[in-house]
Amino acid sequence: MTSTERGEAQPLRPTKQRTAVVEALAAFDDFRSAQEIHELIGRAGSNVGLATVYRTLQKLSEVGEVDMLRTEDGEAIYRRCSATHHHHLVCRSCGATVEVEGPTVERWTRSIASEHGYADISHTLEIFGTCPACR
Amino acid sequence: MTSTERGEAQPLRPTKQRTAVVEALAAFDDFRSAQEIHELIGRAGSNVGLATVYRTLQKLSEVGEVDMLRTEDGEAIYRRCSATHHHHLVCRSCGATVEVEGPTVERWTRSIASEHGYADISHTLEIFGTCPACR
DNA sequence: GACGAGTTGACAATGATTCTCAACTGACCT
């Protein structure tokens, strides 16, 4: 098994634009659409093409630097994230997000899957609710 | 609290078109896109407008007769389903789907959420893997 | 057999995302 096989994702070449995206991501805690992020970057003074924002977010999410999920209507939204496997607890009204994790679900999904003979398991899980501030 | 408030979803008026969609849904077990379903209906002899297929699937999913989920690239896919709350175990390569359920996750999400003060909880969970037939 | 709300279909419109391609840039070599 060579070490290059596992899609090592060679480090992205650092450019003005990528820096701008990363900085924009640092500015909020909830999930935002690519367009909103593009907007933020513009507002912050830099000027990065929308296509580039899309490309960058895509790459960052492949590398695991950002989480990507889909809104109800299929729009992709992004957020910087910690490197470890985790899920999200998202406020339905203000979008406030908490990263959550725990062995319970991991164990459950794995056992359910193997019960049915499925291998090579992965899963997605998002929890929605109303946060304390929005009650 | 009146009984009409909770979006009771009055029964859909039965039409040729809706019947055709429901019949098409009966013909497969995995998730299909609206366009594929439209295609199937055509192939089966009926002729239903694409917009109608979209509208119907949307309504059926509101009523809980079909499950809707999003592919990696944001496309909506549908499948008839049982009425009870459940999740899916989907084969990554052939799409074979098993409905799964269990108190474990339900309990876990509820407790995680309330730990963080979130109320009025809901969640989405999909498990992906390779089914026995595709190993 | 007429009426009215719900439904349909053809097609336009929307909107997020991706593609295209020529121009630019960063890292590296000499």
Add this chain to the structure above:
DNA sequence: AGGTCAGTTGAGAATCATTGTCAACTCGTC
């Protein structure tokens, strides 16, 4: 410093799922 080249960028066109529009139709009911 100049040369080279793969990786990157931007502007706008192109794609494609999905939704809106609106006049014509249909179901159940009177």
